Amino acid sequence: MTASSAPRPPTLQRSHEQGLVAPRRAAVVAVAFFSVTGAWWFVLSQANGRLPTPATVVTRSLGFLGDLLGASTDTAPAYTTFEAWRWIGELVGDTLVMSVLAMGVAGVGMLLTLAPASRRIMIGDAGADRRVFARSALVLVRGTHAILRGVPELIWAMLIVFVLRPGILAGALALALHETGVLGRLASDVVDDLDVHPLRSLRSAGAGSGQLLAYGALPQVLPQLITFLLYRWEVVIRATVVVGFITGAGLGHALRLSLSFRRWTEVALILLAYVLLVWLVEIAAMSLRRLAR
Amino acid sequence: MTRAVEHRLVGVRPRPRGRTALSVILFGAVALAILRLDHPTGLLHQGGGQALARIARSVLSPDLSPAFLAIVAAAAMLTIAYAVTGMTVALLIAIPGAIIVSGALIDDRAVRWTVSTGARGLFGALRAIHELVWALLFLTILGLTPLAGVLAIGIPYGATLARVLGEHLQNVPREPLEALVTAGASRWQQLVYVRVPIASANMFAYVAYRFECAVRAAAVLSFIGLGGIGYRLTLSLHDLRFDRAWTLIGALVVTIAAIDVASGRVRRRLTA
Numbered sequence: 001m002t003a004s005s006a007p008r009p010p011t012l013q014r015s016h017e018q019g020l021v022a023p024r025r026a027a028v029v030a031v032a033f034f035s036v037t038g039a040w041w042f043v044l045s046q047a048n049g050r051l052p053t054p055a056t057v058v059t060r061s062l063g064f065l066g067d068l069l070g071a072s073t074d075t076a077p078a079y080t081t082f083e084a085w086r087w088i089g090e091l092v093g094d095t096l097v098m099s100v101l102a103m104g105v106a107g108v109g110m111l112l113t114l115a116p117a118s119r120r121i122m123i124g125d126a127g128a129d130r131r132v133f134a135r136s137a138l139v140l141v142r143g144t145h146a147i148l149r150g151v152p153e154l155i156w157a158m159l160i161v162f163v164l165r166p167g168i169l170a171g172a173l174a175l176a177l178h179e180t181g182v183l184g185r186l187a188s189d190v191v192d193d194l195d196v197h198p199l200r201s202l203r204s205a206g207a208g209s210g211q212l213l214a215y216g217a218l219p220q221v222l223p224q225l226i227t228f229l230l231y232r233w234e235v236v237i238r239a240t241v242v243v244g245f246i247t248g249a250g251l252g253h254a255l256r257l258s259l260s261f262r263r264w265t266e267v268a269l270i271l272l273a274y275v276l277l278v279w280l281v282e283i284a285a286m287s288l289r290r291l292a293r
Numbered sequence: 294m295t296r297a298v299e300h301r302l303v304g305v306r307p308r309p310r311g312r313t314a315l316s317v318i319l320f321g322a323v324a325l326a327i328l329r330l331d332h333p334t335g336l337l338h339q340g341g342g343q344a345l346a347r348i349a350r351s352v353l354s355p356d357l358s359p360a361f362l363a364i365v366a367a368a369a370m371l372t373i374a375y376a377v378t379g380m381t382v383a384l385l386i387a388i389p390g391a392i393i394v395s396g397a398l399i400d401d402r403a404v405r406w407t408v409s410t411g412a413r414g415l416f417g418a419l420r421a422i423h424e425l426v427w428a429l430l431f432l433t434i435l436g437l438t439p440l441a442g443v444l445a446i447g448i449p450y451g452a453t454l455a456r457v458l459g460e461h462l463q464n465v466p467r468e469p470l471e472a473l474v475t476a477g478a479s480r481w482q483q484l485v486y487v488r489v490p491i492a493s494a495n496m497f498a499y500v501a502y503r504f505e506c507a508v509r510a511a512a513v514l515s516f517i518g519l520g521g522i523g524y525r526l527t528l529s530l531h532d533l534r535f536d537r538a539w540t541l542i543g544a545l546v547v548t549i550a551a552i553d554v555a556s557g558r559v560r561r562r563l564t565a
Contacts, residue, residue, distance in 0.1 A: 039377035042370070046439040046520055057435060064434045097326045104323035150546035154425070154513040155523070158530055159538070162344040164337060169330060226315065238423045242513075245425070255426065259433060271422070278421040288318065291311030 067264035068271075077265035079272065088251075088273045095250035095277065098168045099240045102175035103233050109180035110187050110225065115213050116141040117188035142188070148181025153239050157246040171247035175236055186228050187221070194220050226292045230285040237281040241274055251277070351535035361537060364525065365544045372521035373548065375442050375511035380504055382447025387454035390416060394459025397488055398480045412455070419452035424510045428517050442519045446510055450503055457499055461492040494560065501556030505549055512545050 044051065052060070070077035078084040116137040157174035164170040199216040207215065244252020251274055258266040337345075392398060393412045396405040428445035435441050462484070469487045478486070515523030522545050529537035 039374035042374040043378045043439045052435050060434045097329045100322050100326040150549045151542055152509045152513045163341040242423050242425045275421045291315040
């Protein structure tokens with residue numbers, strides 16, 4: 001690629017590479033380098049010169065680890081008492097319920113927006129006749145998905161607590177809004193990639209768009225969609241904790257309180273439960289995915 | 294695939310056995326979750342309906358005054374800068390991490406398996422914790438410093454990248470590798486001349502996708518008090534300025550869409 005590569009006859013190809021691609025690549029590298037340095041400068045300038053030294057970072061982190069293990073408490077560490085584990089069990093249950101509800105709502109949202117978000121069903125070879133209507137529905141639904149997806153769960157949660165009572169349901173809805181955007185996009189891509197032959201046969205037999213969806217598209221894509229749903233559940237369970245900060249439910253809420261009351265061994269227990277919950281959900285989702293095949 | 298073709302020819306498609314069980318489990322789980330909710334009634338809180346109406350109405354009239362747009366632009370720049378710095382740390386972790394996870398440099402089979410599985414487990418645990426939880430932990434350890442935000446993105450993203458990029462390096466076709474082995478290439482040479490070039494397009498695509506996620510993550514990090522879109526959003530919501538909140542949300546969506554388009558272009562050039 002570069003000028004130092006083995007000598008070749010001066011073809012058009014070579015002059016093209018040297019004359020155009022090499023300087024452009026150098027420019028890309030330069031731009032990347034300057035943006036990264038600029039970003040670091042911008043971020044570190046936010047500290048107003050009060051940056052901790054690496055040594056401070058290490059000593060404080062080690063001190064924090066000691067706190068988590070119970071070095072700074074006189075009472076028994078939370079992870080050794082039965083009551084604390086029962087308390088954590090309840091919180092884990094709430095968190096699980098929140099994530100399952102979120103996936104349920106997002107799954108329904110995905111199925112409801114499946115047809116209008118699919119290019120193939122709306123305007124492709126299997127398409128409806130009302131083209132203007134179909135096209136505008138497509139753009140509208142895809143745009144909605146992009147917005148739902150572009151806004152993080154946490155920001156949805158911050159908006160939702162103005163409307164709903166804080167709790168599990170508010171958190172579940174915030175998660176579901178973001179997930180509907182993600183799953184809607186994934187699902188419409190799957191429908192657009194599916195085998196068109198059954199759809200064409202149905203179409204030529206006089207099926208309408210609804211029948212096309214029910215008998216042609218859904219049976220083909222449903223296993224794939226459920227697999228996606230289970231994959232996303234693994235992502236959602238992590239985010240559930242974060243949404244809990246805002247909507248006051250589950251492990252996230254408890255973590256926030258324990259951190260602000262500086263009850264370090266409780267923090268340790270919550271983090272432990274969190275990691276275990278994520279693993280549990282990963283294992284459950286994996287075995288359920290096997291059933292979908 | 295062949296099974297599907299066969300069934301289409303026969304015209305009958307027997308229902309796979311696991312499916313019924315799966316449907317029962319999924320519907321059952323959602324039903325149980327609904328039953329565990331404490332208060333199915335009284336969902337809205339007082340004035341919730343009015344708040345919803347105000348939030349919905351202000352979508353149509355976002356604050357587009359030049360003064361506020363300047364603030365939004367600066368906040369968006371800072372959020373992107375956090376994402377870039379976080380990704381730098383993530384790549385510093387991920388590049389050696391991916392090589393360790395792939396086990397591409399280790400000759401002995403047993404050692405390779407142990408190291409690879411161990412690294413995978415470690416990165417899995419780091420990744421299990423959400424970036425905002427990391428942010429809260431670093432906030433507790435270091436106090437309110439931009440470094441908390443950078444590390445909070447860098448550590449979980451580095452772990453995820455190490456795992457996924459490691460798998461990309463592992464799953465390269467056998468033939469070119471074997472060709473190099475018979476030519477007497479060392480494991481380093483196999484890595485540099487076969488594994489990396491073959492996996493590079495996929496690896497770039499994944500890094501670009503994670504960068505997009507990092508922008509979203511950086512936007513919510515400001516929840517702990519660091520500057521950026523999320524911080525401005527928190528302020529706007531505290532002031533009940535939903536018109537400003539929608540402008541900020543719009544800026545975030547546009548930023549992420551722009552990154553998506555740009556990375557798609559680069560990716561197409563890489564694969565072409």
